[in-house]
Amino acid sequence: MIRLLATDVASMADVAAQAIEVARRIGADHAVASASAQAGVRVTGRDGATDAALRDAGQGLTITVYRGARAGTASTAALDEHAITEAVEEAYAIAALVGEDPDALPPALADMAVDTPLPPIDAPSGCDVASLRATAMEGDAMLRAASRPGVRVETVTSGVSSSEGVHALATSAGFCRGQSYSHHGLWLVALARDADGAVNDSADSFDRRFDRLMSAHALADRAVARATGQLGARAVPGQMAPVLFEASVATALIGSLVNALSGNPQQRRATFLPDALGRTVAAPHLDLHEDPFEPFGVASGGFDREGIAGSRRAILSAGTVKGLFLGTRSAGRLGMRSTGNADGPWNLTLTSRTDRGSFAELCQRMGRGLIVRRLEGGAIDPVTGNWTHAVAGTWVEEGIPVHAVADVTVGGNLRDMLNGIVAVGDDVERRGAFSTGSILIDAMQIGGAA
Amino acid sequence: MNTNITTDAATARIFGPAGLDLFDLSRTLGRLASAGTDLADLFLEAKRSRTFRLEDGRVAGGSYQITQGVGARAARGGQVAFAHSADMSAAALATLADAVRALDGGSGGEVAVPISGTPPVHDLYPPIMLNMPGSAAPWIGLLERIDAVARAADPRVARVDGFLRIMDQTMLVADLDGRIAGDVRPTMQLFVTVVAESGGRRAQGQTGLGGRHGIEGVTEARLDALVVQAVAMACTNLDARPAPSGMMPVVLGPGYPGVLFHEAIGHGLEGDHHRKNQSAFTGRIGERIAAPGVTVVDDGGLPGLIGSLGVDDEGSGAMRTTLIEDGVLAGLMQDRLNAGLMNARPTGNGRRQSYAHLPMPRMTNTFLLPGDHTPADVVASVKDGIYATAFGGGQVDIVSGRFNFTTTQAWLIENGRITAPVEGATLIGVGHEALKQISMVGNDLALDDGVASCSKDGQYLDVGVGQPTIRIDAMMVGGAS
The missing domain is CATH 3.30.2290.10 (PmbA/TldD superfamily)
Structure with missing residues (x-):
C-alpha cells in the first residue's frame, strides 16, 4: 500500500x-x-x-x-x-x-x-x-x-x-x-x-x-x-410561495440550526433560539440525530480537541431540542457539561417521522412553488433568525417543473422556516457533517421581478 | 551593489533561520526545470501573527502563529505541477523539486539557474515587523479601550466584542528567468462588533479598520470614531424593518459598497477566467458596459493599504490597471502564467494565500473613480429607493456574471430623503447589465477602512474596495417583506 x-x-x-x-x-x-x-x-x-x-x-x-x-x-x-x-x-x-x-x-x-x-x-x-x-x-x-x-x-x-x-x-x-x-x-x-x-x-x-x-x-x-437545467433561467414575480430545498442545499438549513444551538451563541444569547433546551423549535414530525461513531463517517471521531468524546444522541426529538453542542467553556458558563462538541457537530441526520417521499412526490405535494437548487450569497442574522439568500432553481406548476429561475431571493425567519418544514425527502445527501433529504417549507417570501 | 532594502530584509529573514543561500535557490530552480518547462518558481515565506479577542470588557484570549514554508511550481503551457513543504532546509528544497518532477513525469536538470535580476523597489509600507517579542502590551491597551468607548456612546449597548489581528509576512520569490524579489508586509486589522438591545429587540453593528502600519497608525481619535460608528449601526438596526423586494433605484454610499465593482466586474476581468473562456466578459474587451463617466481601476500601489503590494507574489511590481475606461471594458488583471499564455504582460496581480497555495490573478485595491455629483444631490434625485452604506460581503458567478451582496446598514429613500432603516436587503444583478444602470457618480471617493477580504478557489486574501456615492437606476432588491 x-x-x-x-x-x-x-x-x-x-x-x-x-x-x-x-x-x-x-x-x-x-x-x-x-x-x-x-x-x-x-x-x-x-x-x-x-x-x-x-x-x-x-x-x-x-x-x-x-x-x-x-x-x-x-x-x-x-x-x-x-x-x-x-x-x-x-x-x-x-x-x-x-x-x-x-x-x-x-x-x-x-x-x-x-x-x-x-x-x-x-x-x-x-x-x-x-x-x-x-x-x-x-x-x-x-x-x-x-x-x-x-x-x-x-x-x-x-x-x-x-x-x-x-x-x-x-x-x-x-x-x-x-x-x-x-x-x-x-x-x-x-x-x-x-x-x-x-x-x-x-x-x-x-x-x-x-x-x-x-x-x-x-x-x-x-x-x-x-x-x-439552468440555461434560460429567468426571474419570477415576487410572492409568498412554498419552497423545496434540494437535499444538497437543505443541509445549509441544518447548519443554521446547529449554529443556533451551539455553546457560544447559547451562552452569549446571540441566537434566535435562546434557552433552547426542552423547547419545541421545529415541526413536530422532525428528528435530528447525532452519531460521532459511524464507521468512516466524514464527521466521525473518538474525541474533540479537548479530549472529550461525543455520544449517540437526539438533538431534536419530535421537533423539541434535546441537546446542545457544547465545549468545556460554553458548558461551564451555562452550568452544564461538555457534550464533546468543541470542534462542532459530529455526523447529523435529519429525518421525518411521518412526512417523507421521493423528490418527485415532494414536488407534487408542493404543487406551485420554487425548487431551490443553489444558494448564492445572502445574509443570516443569527440573533433575529432573519434569513435571505439569492438563489437559483426551478419554478414548479401543478407539481411539474416548468422553467429555470435566477435573479430572485428567498427570505424568511429561521424560526418560521423550521416550524414550516412539511416534509423531508428520501433523496438523502451528505454535506460534511450533515445528512438530509430535500426539505419542503410551506411558505417563504420570494423576491423577484415586480 | 544591491540597494533594495525590502528584498534585502526579506532575504535575511528567510535565509538566516533556514540556513539557505542564493545558490540553494539556483540549484533547486535548475532541478525544477526540464525540457519544455515554461515557468518555474520557488516561493519562500515566513509569517508571524498574533490575535487577541475582547469579550465582556476584557481581553479573553490571545494566540500566536508561526507559519513558514516553501512552494515549488513548474509549468509547461497551462499544465502546472506544484508541491510545498513546511521544511525550508536545502535538503528539503531538493526533495521538493523532485516531488514536482514526479508529478509531471519529467526529469529535472542539473544546471543551476543564475539569479541576477533586479527586484522592484517600493516605499508603499515600511519593512517593519509588528510582532516582536514583548510588543503586544500597547495593542492590548487599544483593545481594552473599545468597551468603555462603546458603552459611553449609547446606553442601549448590551455587548461589545473586539478582534485584533497583527501579521508579519516575509516572502521571497525566485524564478527560472533568474529574477528574485522579496517583500516584508506588515498588516494590522481591528474589528468591533456591538450588540444593542432595546424593548426586547437586539441588533448588531460591525466596523473595522486595517492597514500596513504599526500601532502609530491607530490614533485614539480613529479608534473612537470606529467604535462610535459600530454603536450607531447597531442602534440604527434596532429600528430596522424588513427590506422591500423588487426592482428599484439604489444609492450606494462611499467606501466599502465599492465591493459592487469587485464582484460585478473585477472577478470577471481576472486573466485566468479569460484564458479558459469562462468569464461572462470573455471577448468583450472594448465593449461599452457602463455609462460614460464610469472608470474602474485596480491599483496595488496605494501607500499603507492592506490591498497594496509593493511586489506581488511572483515578483512583479505594483501597477494601476484600468478595468473600465469611461464606461468601456478596458483591461485584464494577470499573473505570470496567464499573461505568458495570453501574450500579455503581468500586471502585479499574481497573488497567493500562502506558500502552500498556487498563485492566481487576484485583485489588489479595486475602485470606481470619482465624478461630479455631491452625495446629497445623488440621494435627493431618488423618489423611492434604498440607500445602503454597509454590506456583509458579496459573491459572483464568473460564468454568468450574476452577483449578489447583502446590506448590513441601509435605509429607505422616500421623496429624496433618507427615512426608515431596513435590514437584510440582498442586491442582485448581472455584471455586464447592472453597470449600465449607473446614472450618477459622486465626488466623494473613499476606499474601505482596511477590512475587505476576497475568496477565490478557496484562497483568502486581503483586498481593498472603494467608490464614491453612486446612483443605480434599477436594481433587483430582495428582502423579507
Whole structure:
C-alpha cells in the first residue's frame, strides 16, 4: 500500500508531549497540545489535459498554556525543538496579558476519552498520481461528451483528491491519544453554453473511503443536468410561495440550526433560539440525530480537541431540542457539561417521522412553488433568525417543473422556516457533517421581478 | 551593489533561520526545470501573527502563529505541477523539486539557474515587523479601550466584542528567468462588533479598520470614531424593518459598497477566467458596459493599504490597471502564467494565500473613480429607493456574471430623503447589465477602512474596495417583506 504520509500517530504524540514538557518546565499550571500532519495529492483537469497536479503537505502544533485561569495559545508549522519552544513561550507570554477565564480551564482526566472506542476513519486510497490523473481525465471527457445540438458543455474543472492525516492530543493532566484518518474527493464543474449565455454548476462527492466516492459517470450526469437545467433561467414575480430545498442545499438549513444551538451563541444569547433546551423549535414530525461513531463517517471521531468524546444522541426529538453542542467553556458558563462538541457537530441526520417521499412526490405535494437548487450569497442574522439568500432553481406548476429561475431571493425567519418544514425527502445527501433529504417549507417570501 | 532594502530584509529573514543561500535557490530552480518547462518558481515565506479577542470588557484570549514554508511550481503551457513543504532546509528544497518532477513525469536538470535580476523597489509600507517579542502590551491597551468607548456612546449597548489581528509576512520569490524579489508586509486589522438591545429587540453593528502600519497608525481619535460608528449601526438596526423586494433605484454610499465593482466586474476581468473562456466578459474587451463617466481601476500601489503590494507574489511590481475606461471594458488583471499564455504582460496581480497555495490573478485595491455629483444631490434625485452604506460581503458567478451582496446598514429613500432603516436587503444583478444602470457618480471617493477580504478557489486574501456615492437606476432588491 502506498502511503502519502511520512509520519504516524506516535510521532505526532511525541511532538505534542514535547510541547507539554516545555510548558511544564517554564512553569505553566496546565497545558493542552495537539499536533497534526496531513499529506495528499490533487489533480485537476479540463479540455483533455491536466490543469494542475499538486502535492499537499502540512503539519502543525497548537498549544494552549495556562497561568492559573489565564490562557494563551500559540501554533507553529515548524516542529523542530526551537520552534516548539518559541511557540510555548509565546503562549505563556500571552497568558500573562489576558484576563482570567475559569470556565476555559481544561477538563479533568476523568471526563476525557481515555479509553473509549475510536471509530474507523482511516482508509488510504493507495492511488498514485497517474491513477488520479486518469480519473480526472475521465470526468472531463464525460462532461464534454454531453454536448448536444445547441448546447455546448465544457469542463470548468474535473478534480480528484486523496489525502491522509494524523493528529494527536496530549495534556498536562496525562491524556495522550491520536488517530489516523483519510479523506478523498471527486468534483466536477460543468459549464453549459447556448446562444443566450452560459451557466455553470457542479457535483461532488467526498468520503473517507476512495471506493465509496460516487463514480465520475454519475457525477458527470448530475453536473451536466444541473448546468444545462439552468440555461434560460429567468426571474419570477415576487410572492409568498412554498419552497423545496434540494437535499444538497437543505443541509445549509441544518447548519443554521446547529449554529443556533451551539455553546457560544447559547451562552452569549446571540441566537434566535435562546434557552433552547426542552423547547419545541421545529415541526413536530422532525428528528435530528447525532452519531460521532459511524464507521468512516466524514464527521466521525473518538474525541474533540479537548479530549472529550461525543455520544449517540437526539438533538431534536419530535421537533423539541434535546441537546446542545457544547465545549468545556460554553458548558461551564451555562452550568452544564461538555457534550464533546468543541470542534462542532459530529455526523447529523435529519429525518421525518411521518412526512417523507421521493423528490418527485415532494414536488407534487408542493404543487406551485420554487425548487431551490443553489444558494448564492445572502445574509443570516443569527440573533433575529432573519434569513435571505439569492438563489437559483426551478419554478414548479401543478407539481411539474416548468422553467429555470435566477435573479430572485428567498427570505424568511429561521424560526418560521423550521416550524414550516412539511416534509423531508428520501433523496438523502451528505454535506460534511450533515445528512438530509430535500426539505419542503410551506411558505417563504420570494423576491423577484415586480 | 544591491540597494533594495525590502528584498534585502526579506532575504535575511528567510535565509538566516533556514540556513539557505542564493545558490540553494539556483540549484533547486535548475532541478525544477526540464525540457519544455515554461515557468518555474520557488516561493519562500515566513509569517508571524498574533490575535487577541475582547469579550465582556476584557481581553479573553490571545494566540500566536508561526507559519513558514516553501512552494515549488513548474509549468509547461497551462499544465502546472506544484508541491510545498513546511521544511525550508536545502535538503528539503531538493526533495521538493523532485516531488514536482514526479508529478509531471519529467526529469529535472542539473544546471543551476543564475539569479541576477533586479527586484522592484517600493516605499508603499515600511519593512517593519509588528510582532516582536514583548510588543503586544500597547495593542492590548487599544483593545481594552473599545468597551468603555462603546458603552459611553449609547446606553442601549448590551455587548461589545473586539478582534485584533497583527501579521508579519516575509516572502521571497525566485524564478527560472533568474529574477528574485522579496517583500516584508506588515498588516494590522481591528474589528468591533456591538450588540444593542432595546424593548426586547437586539441588533448588531460591525466596523473595522486595517492597514500596513504599526500601532502609530491607530490614533485614539480613529479608534473612537470606529467604535462610535459600530454603536450607531447597531442602534440604527434596532429600528430596522424588513427590506422591500423588487426592482428599484439604489444609492450606494462611499467606501466599502465599492465591493459592487469587485464582484460585478473585477472577478470577471481576472486573466485566468479569460484564458479558459469562462468569464461572462470573455471577448468583450472594448465593449461599452457602463455609462460614460464610469472608470474602474485596480491599483496595488496605494501607500499603507492592506490591498497594496509593493511586489506581488511572483515578483512583479505594483501597477494601476484600468478595468473600465469611461464606461468601456478596458483591461485584464494577470499573473505570470496567464499573461505568458495570453501574450500579455503581468500586471502585479499574481497573488497567493500562502506558500502552500498556487498563485492566481487576484485583485489588489479595486475602485470606481470619482465624478461630479455631491452625495446629497445623488440621494435627493431618488423618489423611492434604498440607500445602503454597509454590506456583509458579496459573491459572483464568473460564468454568468450574476452577483449578489447583502446590506448590513441601509435605509429607505422616500421623496429624496433618507427615512426608515431596513435590514437584510440582498442586491442582485448581472455584471455586464447592472453597470449600465449607473446614472450618477459622486465626488466623494473613499476606499474601505482596511477590512475587505476576497475568496477565490478557496484562497483568502486581503483586498481593498472603494467608490464614491453612486446612483443605480434599477436594481433587483430582495428582502423579507
